[in-house]
Amino acid sequence: MKQIHFIINPIAGSGKTHKLSKDYLATFFEKEKYVIHIEYSNYKKHAAVLAKKAMEESADIIVACGGDGTINEVASCIVGSTIKLGIIPTGSGNGLASNLKISKHISKAIQIIKNENVRQIDVGIIHDKYFFSNAGVGFDACVVKNYESSKRRKFKSYIKAALKSFKELRYDRKIEIELNNTKIITNPFMIFVSNSNEMGYNISLTPKASLHDGLLDMLIVSKISKFKVLLLGFLILIKKQQYLKEANHFQTKLIKLTRHNGDLFQFQIDGEAYIIEEKTIFITIKEKALHVIS
Numbered sequence: 298m299k300q301i302h303f304i305i306n307p308i309a310g311s312g313k314t315h316k317l318s319k320d321y322l323a324t325f326f327e328k329e330k331y332v333i334h335i336e337y338s339n340y341k342k343h344a345a346v347l348a349k350k351a352m353e354e355s356a357d358i359i360v361a362c363g364g365d366g367t368i369n370e371v372a373s374c375i376v377g378s379t380i381k382l383g384i385i386p387t388g389s390g391n392g393l394a395s396n397l398k399i400s401k402h403i404s405k406a407i408q409i410i411k412n413e414n415v416r417q418i419d420v421g422i423i424h425d426k427y428f429f430s431n432a433g434v435g436f437d438a439c440v441v442k443n444y445e446s447s448k449r450r451k452f453k454s455y456i457k458a459a460l461k462s463f464k465e466l467r468y469d470r471k472i473e474i475e476l477n478n479t480k481i482i483t484n485p486f487m488i489f490v491s492n493s494n495e496m497g498y499n500i501s502l503t504p505k506a507s508l509h510d511g512l513l514d515m516l517i518v519s520k521i522s523k524f525k526v527l528l529l530g531f532l533i534l535i536k537k538q539q540y541l542k543e544a545n546h547f548q549t550k551l552i553k554l555t556r557h558n559g560d561l562f563q564f565q566i567d568g569e570a571y572i573i574e575e576k577t578i579f580i581t582i583k584e585k586a587l588h589v590i591s
């Protein structure tokens with residue numbers, strides 16, 4: 298019998314998860330072959346607690362039902378193991394699921410899990426945390442921080458958060474970046490590191506990124522005027538950000554970031570806000586460390 302555990306974030310996205318009852322799932326997973334377990338996350342980081350419990354109960358497959366935040370909490374527990382991660386993308390952005398071509402239609406996503414076609418994907422590591430989609434410091438981290446205080450988890454909330462971040466924009470920190478034997482000292486608008494080629498909503502800052510190439514894709518945008526911020530936003534929407542001369546793209550396996558002044562590092566990691574206190578941090582990649590059904 299296969300033990301399949303569903304971990305559902307009830308507040309992710311537009312709350313489509315109400316469909317995921319035991320009766321509904323039982324119409325897909327035959328009781329002769331599967332034992333279905335369902336748990337709901339009740340607070341931030343609870344999905345990780347539930348994933349660890351599922352591992353102790355010998356789960357074969359753990360299904361994260363939510364967005365990139367829920368996937369991060371669940372997947373971080375099973376990196377390096379042979380437990381398979383299933384995804385039902387009920388979040389708002391669903392960047393990783395979209396990169397993996399997992400349908401947003403619940404029944405289609407369930408069918409993908411049933412087919413059990415497993416791929417091993419790379420996993421990013423920033424300081425002591427895993428990321429599966431992307432992480433960044435600067436404007437994107439500010440947008441995420443402002444988004445977290447909004448009541449609704451929708452695209453409109455991201456736009457509002459971006460406008461607020463635009464108003465708050467300031468360049469009061471210097472960061473030293475070391476990668477590929479190069480040192481860059483910048484007063485950044487944004488330092489964005491990605492494992493996946495999509496942030497969600499079909500937006501990509503790193504279109505060349507692959508979950509399977511053993512490399513991190515990095516976009517460094519140095520200090521730019523507010524006019525150029527708007528221009529960059531437009532270029533991103535038409536997927537032509539390389540035309541902004543301050544936007545530089547790199548591929549690498551290891552990045553060292555040192556903050557020379559300014560406050561603590563305020564990151565976004567898979568769309569969640571994080572503070573990192575250390576002055577120097579490393580970002581690296583663990584190849585093919587996660588078994589994902591897609």
Ligand SMILES: Nc1ncnc2c1ncn2[C@@H]1O[C@H](COP(=O)(O)OP(=O)(O)OP(=O)(O)O)[C@@H](O)[C@H]1O
Pocket residue numbers: 306307308309310311338339340341342343363364365366367368370387388389390391392450497567568569
């Ligand atoms: N019951 C709950 N109440 C409040 N927060 C929760 C609850 N369950 C999970 N969370 C938190 O909700 C946050 C958002 O989850 P998630 O990223 O899955 O959805 P999303 O933000 O709508 O989607 P995406 O990241 O794809 O845009 C995560 O930080 C998670 O820890």
